[in-house]
Every structure is written in C-alpha cells, then in structure tokens.
Amino acid sequence: xxxxxxxxxxxxxxxxxxxxxxxxxxxxxxxxxxxxxxxxxxxxxxxxxxxxxxxxxxxxxxxxxxxxxxxxxxxxxxxxxxxxxxxxxxxxxxxxxxxxxxxxxxxxxxxxxxxxxxxxxxxxxxxxxxxxxxxxxxxxxxxxxxxxxxxxxxxxxxxxxxxxxxxxxxxxxxxxxxxxxxxxxxxxxxxxxxxxxxxxxxxxxxxxxxxxxxxxxxxxxxxx
Amino acid sequence: xxxxxxxxxxxxxxxxxxxxxxxxxxxxxxxxxxxxxxxxxxxxxxxxxxxxxxxxxxxxxxxxxxxxxxxxxxxxxxxxxxxxxxxxxxxxxxxxxxxxxxxxxxxxxxxxxxxxxxxxxxxxxxxxxxxxxxxxxxxxxxxxxxxxxxxxxxxxxxxxxxxxxxxxxxxxxxxxxxxxxxxxxxxxxxxxxxxxxxxxxxxxxxxxxxxxxxxxxxxxxxxxxxxxxxxxxxxxxxxxxxxxxxxxxxxxxxxxxxxxxxxxxxxxxxxxxxxxxxxxxxxxxxxxxxxxxxxxxxxxxxxxxxxxxxxxxxxxxxxxxxxxxxxxxxxxxxxxxxxxxxxxxxxxxxxxxxxxxxxxxxxxxxxxxxxxxxxxxxxxxxxxxxxxxxxxxxxxxxxxxxxxxxxxxxxxxxxxxxxxxxxxxxxxxxxxxxxxxxxxxxxxxxxxxxxxxxxxxxxxxxxxxxxxxxxxxxxxxxxxxxxxxxxxxxxxxxxxxxxxxxxxxxxxxxxxxxxxxxxxxxxxxxxxxxxxxxxxxxxxxxxxxx
Ligand SMILES: Cc1cc2nc3c(=O)[nH]c(=O)nc-3n(C[C@H](O)[C@H](O)[C@H](O)COP(=O)(O)OP(=O)(O)OC[C@H]3O[C@@H](n4cnc5c(N)ncnc54)[C@H](O)[C@@H]3O)c2cc1C
Ligand code: FES
Numbered sequence: 001x002x003x004x005x006x007x008x009x010x011x012x013x014x015x016x017x018x019x020x021x022x023x024x025x026x027x028x029x030x031x032x033x034x035x036x037x038x039x040x041x042x043x044x045x046x047x048x049x050x051x052x053x054x055x056x057x058x059x060x061x062x063x064x065x066x067x068x069x070x071x072x073x074x075x076x077x078x079x080x081x082x083x084x085x086x087x088x089x090x091x092x093x094x095x096x097x098x099x100x101x102x103x104x105x106x107x108x109x110x111x112x113x114x115x116x117x118x119x120x121x122x123x124x125x126x127x128x129x130x131x132x133x134x135x136x137x138x139x140x141x142x143x144x145x146x147x148x149x150x151x152x153x154x155x156x157x158x159x160x161x162x163x164x165x166x167x168x169x170x171x172x173x174x175x176x177x178x179x180x181x182x183x184x185x186x187x188x189x190x191x192x193x194x195x196x197x198x199x200x201x202x203x204x205x206x207x208x209x210x211x212x213x214x215x216x217x218x219x220x221x222x223x224x
Numbered sequence: 225x226x227x228x229x230x231x232x233x234x235x236x237x238x239x240x241x242x243x244x245x246x247x248x249x250x251x252x253x254x255x256x257x258x259x260x261x262x263x264x265x266x267x268x269x270x271x272x273x274x275x276x277x278x279x280x281x282x283x284x285x286x287x288x289x290x291x292x293x294x295x296x297x298x299x300x301x302x303x304x305x306x307x308x309x310x311x312x313x314x315x316x317x318x319x320x321x322x323x324x325x326x327x328x329x330x331x332x333x334x335x336x337x338x339x340x341x342x343x344x345x346x347x348x349x350x351x352x353x354x355x356x357x358x359x360x361x362x363x364x365x366x367x368x369x370x371x372x373x374x375x376x377x378x379x380x381x382x383x384x385x386x387x388x389x390x391x392x393x394x395x396x397x398x399x400x401x402x403x404x405x406x407x408x409x410x411x412x413x414x415x416x417x418x419x420x421x422x423x424x425x426x427x428x429x430x431x432x433x434x435x436x437x438x439x440x441x442x443x444x445x446x447x448x449x450x451x452x453x454x455x456x457x458x459x460x461x462x463x464x465x466x467x468x469x470x471x472x473x474x475x476x477x478x479x480x481x482x483x484x485x486x487x488x489x490x491x492x493x494x495x496x497x498x499x500x501x502x503x504x505x506x507x508x509x510x511x512x513x514x515x516x517x518x519x520x521x522x523x524x525x526x527x528x529x530x531x532x533x534x535x536x537x538x539x540x541x542x543x544x545x546x547x548x549x550x551x552x553x554x555x556x557x558x559x560x561x562x563x564x565x566x567x568x569x570x571x572x573x574x575x576x577x578x579x580x581x582x583x584x585x586x587x588x589x590x591x592x593x594x595x596x597x598x599x600x601x602x603x604x605x606x607x608x609x610x611x612x613x614x615x616x617x618x619x620x621x622x623x624x625x626x627x628x629x630x631x632x633x634x635x636x637x638x639x640x641x642x643x644x645x646x647x648x649x650x651x652x653x654x655x656x657x658x659x660x661x662x663x664x665x666x667x668x669x670x671x672x673x674x675x676x677x678x679x680x681x682x683x684x685x686x687x688x689x690x691x692x693x694x695x696x697x698x699x700x701x702x703x704x705x706x707x708x709x710x711x712x713x714x715x716x717x718x719x720x721x722x723x724x725x726x727x728x729x730x731x732x733x734x735x736x737x738x739x740x741x742x743x744x745x746x747x748x749x750x751x752x753x754x755x756x757x758x759x760x761x762x763x764x765x766x767x768x769x770x
Binding site for chain 1: 230261352353355356361368369370371372375376378380381382384385389393394400401404405407408411412413415416417419421422423424425429434435436444446447448451452455456458459461467490520522523524557558559562563637638641642645755757758759760761762767770
C-alpha cells in the first residue's frame, strides 16, 4: 500500500498518496480542475494556495503545482484575486517617480508589515521591490521582482491594498523599454534587412536543391 | 532558494552520482565530437518516437485522408463534434467582431495587438486565463540573427537543416528575416532582454545553431514575453473572454470562416461569436501524451486548433512529427516531465550516463539528442531506474566550473528554484533527465499571409505546421509566435476591411459526420478535447472525459 496522508480540501478530509503535489492530490480526490490550474509547472501563477498544518499558528502559501502534500494540511486555493491593473500608454508614459504616484498611489500607504514578502510563493523580497518603486528606482524594482509569477498572494495579505505584481510589471516595462541600454547591433541589423541586404543571398538559398543544402548544412562552420 | 531535502534518491542513484562527481573535472574539459549525418540518420530511425510505426494511424476522412498521424490525434481528428447544429441559434449573436482570436498565448496576444493597431474591432477568447499557455513556460530563449558574425541566411541554413530540409521556404524566409524586428518590437514593448552594460545582447548557442543567437530574459524568457504582451493587450483594452473555448468554427454560406461556437468552461453555456476573419492560435498538443510520454506543456495543450481547422477543411502539414525535448525532469516524481531548459546545456552542462561517461555532444539537435538519450537508457542500459521510468544525468555543476560561481543563480534561476523545492541544489548536484513530449512540429498548413486553406481562417503559433519542417530548433518557436502572430493580426485585420459576412452555417458538422459514417468510423469520442483528465491512479473515482 502506498504511503498515504490526510489532507483537508476546503475543510473536507481526503486520504491521498504522500508523494503527490497539492494539485495532483485534488485530482486524485476526484476534482476536475478548470480554474486554479494553468501551466502545472510554476510559471503562470494560476494555482496560488493557502494552507495551514493542523496545530501550526503560521498560515502558509504556495503554488499548488509545486508543493507536496503533508499530513493534516488544511488547503484553500486562491484561483482569483482582484488585483488592480491600471491602463496606460507605454509609448507616452513618464519614467519618473511621479508615474507611480499617478497610477498606483497606494504604494505610498505601505505600512512596512512585510506580510507580502512572507507570503511570496516565489520567495521574493516583495516589500523591498515596492520600496524601490516608491523611490522611482525602476531598475532595482525590475530586478528584484523579476521572478514574479503574478499569483497575487502578496496582495491578498496587504493591509494597504497594494497590487504588488502590477506595480512591478509597470516598473519592468519602463526599465526594459526606456532605462536598459539600447542595442546598436539590433538596430543596424533591422535596417540592413529593410534595405534588402540579405535578399539575394536568401533567394539563392531558397532555390537550391536539397542535396546542395545538405552539403552546405553538414559543412557549415560552427561558432565556438 | 534551496529547501529541505524531500527528494529521496535510490542507492543506485547515489552510487552513480559519486561517479559523476569524480569524473566531473575531466568531463568538463572533454570536447565530445558531433555525430556524422549518417550516424544521426540511423539513430533517429531506430530510437526516435516519430519513427515507431505502430504508434501512428492513417486518416480515413478529411483533407489529409491517407496520411498518418499519431494514434491519439487520429482519434480526435475523426471524432464527433461536441455539438449538433440545432443546439445553436446562429441568429443570436453574442459577440460580433472584425477579428476573432482563439487562444490567449503569445501568438494570440501578438496578433491581437497588431490587429488593434490596424484599427480592427478584435477579441480574444481563451480556454483558461490569458497567459495560461505554453508561451508562459518557455525558459531558454528566442533566436534572431542580429550579431555582426551572423546573418538571416545562416539562421535559415541552421533551421532548414535542423528541420530535415522540409520547411516551407517562403515561411522560413519570413521567420529569419523578420526575427530582428521581432526582438526590437518586444524590446520596445518593454521586454527585459539579458544585455551587457553597453546594450549588446547576451546570446548563447542552442541545439543546432551555428551562431550564438539565443536571446533570453534569464530563464523566464517566455514568461517575460507573455506577461508583457498580456499587459499590452490589457492596456489597449482589447476584450479577453477567458475560461471559454472554441468548440466549433462557423462558416458562412460562401464557405468562408466567419466565427466560432464558444463554450464557457465552467457553466458549459454555448455562445456564438461572429467575425469577419478568425485567427486560430490554440498552441500545441502535449497533453495528449503521445506514446505515453510525460509532457512539459501547459494544461490546455490538447490540439484543439488542429481539430477545429480539420473539421472545416483546413489542411495539416507534418502532423506526424512531434518534438520530444531531450531533457525533461526524470526525478523527483513531482516534476516528472517538466522541462529542464536547453539553456542548461548551452551554459555548459553535459549529459552523463550512469557510469559517469559523457556519451554525446550536448548540443546536437533536439530529435538527435532525445534519440541518443533513449538509446543510452534502453539498448545500452546505461540509464538509471526512477519511479516513473528511466533517466540519466545532466551535470549542472559543470556550469559553475565553466562560468564561475553564481552563474546558475543569475542565468537559470527558475531551474534552480524548481529543483530547490525538493532540496536538490543544482549548483552542487547533477539532475536526472529523460525526454518529454514538448512541441508539435506539424500543424495547420498556411501561406505566407498566415491564411489556411479555408478563406478568412488564419493560424499562428504552435498550431501551424511547415515553418520549421520536421523538427524545430530551440528559440525558433518563441520567434515564430511573434513573427507569425503579428503577421496574422495585420493580415486578418486588413482582410476584414473588405469582408462581407454571409449567412452563418454549421453545415460542416453534419457533412463531416456523414463522411465518417461512410468510412465506417463509429466512435464515442468527442473533440476538441479541451482538457486532459487525471486521476493519479485513484480508480475509485469515475471521471469522464471533460
Ligand atoms: C516548457 C516549455 C518551454 C519552452 N521553451 C522554449 C524556448 O526556450 N524557446 C522557444 O522558442 N520555444 C520554447 N517553447 C515552445 C514555445 O513556448 C511554444 O511553442 C509557444 O509559446 C506556443 O505559443 P502559442 O501562442 O502558439 O501557444 P500557447 O502559448 O500554448 O497558447 C495557446 C493558447 O490557446 C488556448 N487554447 C487552446 N485551445 C483552445 C480552445 N479550444 N479555445 C480557446 N482557447 C484555446 C490555450 O489555453 C492557450 O492559452 C517551450 C515550450 C514549453 C512548453
Ligand atoms: S499551474 Fe502555473 S504556477 Fe501552478
């Protein structure tokens, strides 16, 4: 017999194999998931989940697809959380601190409780990246928040009502578009292509018989 | 990022791990030779799953009648519709748009942005949420020949050869020529590519590339692209109808595609969307688990687009070729089949068998690498048993030997986290891998304008076949969804301007059913499949197909 544990899905008890993830355990118990399941591999943030091990004071959070069940785990999924996403025109947006004041003024109401950081399913320093955003240091905010999967658990714990993932999203787009260094070789190449620099060469390749293409391919020089 | 050890290695694994460790320094130095063209051919024919004839079936109906496709796909292509025409009132239109986009991944989002830019009234309908898609999961990166030592022509040759000389030249040309602009477009939307302080892109090799042209955003490349595209779709206030699937396309009286029947995934309510043009961007098929393989794909990857298109007469190309990614996680079982990005090998980790021997060059093309791993584990018996199957080592600590301490955390944080959750520190220990079902090489046949054989039905992204031939190189799919997603959005919105939709019909359903009956096909299966069903071995719960 497999090693089984008892878990409580929304309060109801199920015995499930100990080696399953929470997501797998829900399916084992008989659920057909529609909500709360996206990539099944820790990238999309669809499966945010809150749990408590019976007897523990601490409430824990995780991604259901990335976390093994434990005995006496009380589980509630959080398949949706009403984050606020402000609409803006990325072509016209200001790159100064003022933009945060304008779009997400609630970040300045942060009380410093650090509940967001404790709640992050990715182990990010959420309060720190919000502090960077407050200061208009978008590069640091972008770097610190980079691994965010936007599951929204941080926001569910925030007394100030901050939508942390959306704040970070804005900072990353400003950083990627305006603050990161420009890439000259990219601009050059786009221009060369527009000018038709490679046109003849490509047309010639497209006309070649497969035998000749094989020859070229098998003997092509490979950069070390 | 490394937690308490919960993964439990077998004795055999621990013994073998010691051998890998002992040989590491020498293995890291060792430069294995690449296989010759003949060696590769024999290897593929003997060990690649695409060559296992018993796993394929010949289609008996539809436009590809007489061609072989995987057994699981044949069952869905020749299955019954989820609906009959009389269940749907085509006079009651729930959504009326210029361009209907089916699928909220990278291809769908790119198409939506461009169609919107072109002034179209556009809507996205998607099975789960926007971004719950294979695009979100891409780790490694995106190709573009934008460095001085590279050119679109070299990119073309790499992709054409890697795809076994089967790509449609006009599509591949578009892919490589529009690549730099695609990167620029993403960069201008705010995607954070890895760059040097002077702005030079950090680029690496991928399997089968002859120049370092893989651009990345750490190992969250797809996530960074997808969340940015999603943000832009929302900024443009393009309507996104989520948790809703297309279950049947709608044609007009002139045989042009003119919308889709949609189904709310939670309430099962049916809705009618009418459109002047339709773009299928439904992605891949990993969740069909061909030949019993695990998969790296998202939950909704069930080949729906192929089924929807096939039923209205859109032709498939190379639907018999799948990509098995050489390195799926083989251990621990909780992440069985999950992707270990090729970038791990790009950065210097080599494949090592149970005796601690490097048995191949780590950056052969994917099909060759997968076949080689299968051979090493089966015929040569140099693999290790895991609870779900077999596996061999990918020696990740070599990355730090080569690139210096900290390289792993900086360049592949997602990988470090994925294994770290089970207490495996990939900076210090190798990991076990085995091929996983990863990508649908084939799909709907399109022309360079993105249109399928059915007028006003466009397709973009993984649902398309022909761009890559019979095998796709790493980094060319993220590229293709941007290039051909944008293209489809531009073309479909332009075409919509001159389109008058005639009376809507669902006659094709009965017609297809009649063809099936005539061919003697009797089946209980309905399609598109929409979602897989998993019970993890619990036979006490009876689950029906979704
Ligand atoms: C783990 C992983 C790693 C990868 N790494 C790389 C990489 O490093 N480089 C690279 O180039 N490529 C990579 N790929 C491949 C690449 O990410 C995908 O091929 C590509 O993103 C597919 O984009 P898409 O928009 O066509 O499909 P998807 O992104 O899968 O989007 C399809 C969307 O359509 C929806 N849908 C499906 N059926 C229906 C329906 N009936 N009705 C409505 N909606 C529907 C889906 O739910 C989904 O939202 C990777 C893939 C995976 C799975
Ligand atoms: S399902 Fe995507 S993070 Fe868990």
